[in-house]
Amino acid sequence: MSNIYIEYTFKVSPPVPGNEILIAELGYAGFESFVENENEVIAYIQKQEWNKKILHEIGILKNKNFSIQYHSKEIEQVNWNAEWEKNFNPIEVDGICTVRAPFHPKPATKYDIIIEPKMSFGTGHHETTHMMIQHLLKLDLNGKKVLDMGCGTGVLAILAEKLGAAPIDAIDIDNWCYVNSLENVERNNCTHILVYEGDVLLLEGKKYDVIIANINRNILLEDIPEYSKSLNKNGILLLSGFYKEDILTISKKCEEYSFELIETIEKNNWVSIKFLN
Template identity: 70%
Template sequence: MSNTIYIGYNFKVQPLQPAVEILIAELGYAGFESFVENEDGVTAYIQKEEWNQDILEDVQILNSKEFNIAYTFEDIEQTNWNAEWEKNFNPIVVDDTCAVRAPFHEKFNVQYDIIIEPKMSFGTGHHETTHMMIQHILKNDFKDKSVLDMGCGTGVLAILAELKGAKPIDAIDYDNWCYLNSLENVERNNCKHITVIEGDASVLKNKYDIIIANINRNILLQDMATYISCLNKNGMLFLSGFYDDDVALITSECEKHLLKFEEKLERNNWVSLKFLN
């Protein structure tokens, strides 16, 4: 890897939030593998052999009228990603109960202490949607419940579900980097009941007491029928990855499948919903 060449894109973003979070998520889907946030925006890295001149074609936020995003890019020699990431990742504590930290952070005196090394994967707990999903898990009974973590990213939600007594747990992500990262984090947290699977909704075949899906509005709407077909009677469905403006659309789709709305959490205009089957 010592001779690997990367291309670094420097994005200047105004206003910063929530644009930077959305931009990172979309760049991840496009193939970028490492991100470093800064006071002006974010620098994103992709291996040169994975790059093509249309790499940003599907990054929709670049065409948004809500944000002003400019960028430059250049070839970069191999970077010490761990050192870059260490400088930019801070631990978090959710509701004084669950900590999400890196291996190099000191342990927190909380009930649930989770160690995550996210690399490029989405889901460190810093983003509003992951934070709210953690809150949902903390508030609800997961003891001996079968769980699906759909779009698992780093695996942090599946790991917390096991810490709360859930089993068995399937953690699924279509992105190979997220799949490998979840495997690492599951092992790092000594989890015994999580099966990590690479794929999308088409690989679903089991039934679950609880389904967690923190993805985005379009994927949720597209795959909702599949999720619900996998949800046991009296099961719980937790959804996030969308804005408050999308709640009516999401709720309508769930109610069409006879789910009952139970609870809404909101954080900086991002929303997480709970439904009962």
């Protein structure tokens, strides 16, 4: 028997950065998948996970800087592959790295990552993933032990291996992301990545040279103390998944654990920060 989904269609003005903020907030609220067109965002959530107050905590809907209209309807099981194939275009970062689907032609860039995202987060389209890729491309990762926390599709762990890192742990609390990361690791012929399903508790007793965490503000604030314990001296911490206005809060928390802010990248009000331990 097919699952019943609730489909929401949003028209956001202005769409930049409105669409990305909306998608991020809906994702935290439990929406499973999104289709972003030029003039609208379509979001899906299983009916069993839906409630009448599902949009009450979506902050951008109350933000006077944006005008958002929406409607919803019930639908049968969505063919996710067909949906993302229609809307997933290759992403090129700084002319060096391409993130693409299996059906796209092989690019001329130095690093080629093949991702079949399904319902997982991390195709490179979102600003936070794009900025984290930019950070990684600047690092010397040869022989470095790396953690990709909240790995989503595994795209950042895969890039880390292509940049010479080994070994690499990729962790996500979401089962779909865990399974999808395993698939993408195999798809990219990676041999130094171990994927785990779980949270920060899995870091007990482990040490890394580089920790990547593209999650969200509140989880980052909770987990920074554990990152501090797990990062080697002079290690690098890359954080993203939050807005420009959160920089001070995140930075203060990091300073409590002797992290030094080295570099900030901003894109459409989203931020990615590099810290040194």
